[in-house]
Amino acid sequence: QVQLAESGGGLVQAGGSLRLSCAGSGSILRFNAMRWYRQAPGKQRELVAVITPGGNTNYADSVKGRFAISRDNAVNTVYLQMNSLKPEDTGVYYCNLAGHDYWGQGTQVTVSS
Secondary structure (H helix, E strand, C coil), X not given: CCCEEEECCEEEECXXXXXXXXXXXXXXXXXXXEEEEEECCXXXXXXXXXXXXXXXXXXXXXXXXCEEEEEEHHHCEEEEEECCCCHHHCEEEEEEXXXXXXXXXXXXXXXXX
């Protein structure tokens, strides 16, 4: 059983930055792609960023150039650095072990205008 725990969310003004963390139990994370999703109120969950075991990354068009996903396999943690935040980035952010139905509890990000 893999457990994921997100942290780092909060309230920030537009233009600000946050760094989210996703800590996983066990070493399985280092062998799998990891994804960050977000879900805004009343909307479907959407994929924000992906990182492969080798460190290749991919982003939703809406966050390209502003967000950066990274991983530290030594501590089984994936990060999401979010810069130039916009009100439309508001939502609950979740990490996911790609190809598996393992999710954290989510961390709330609120960006005020």
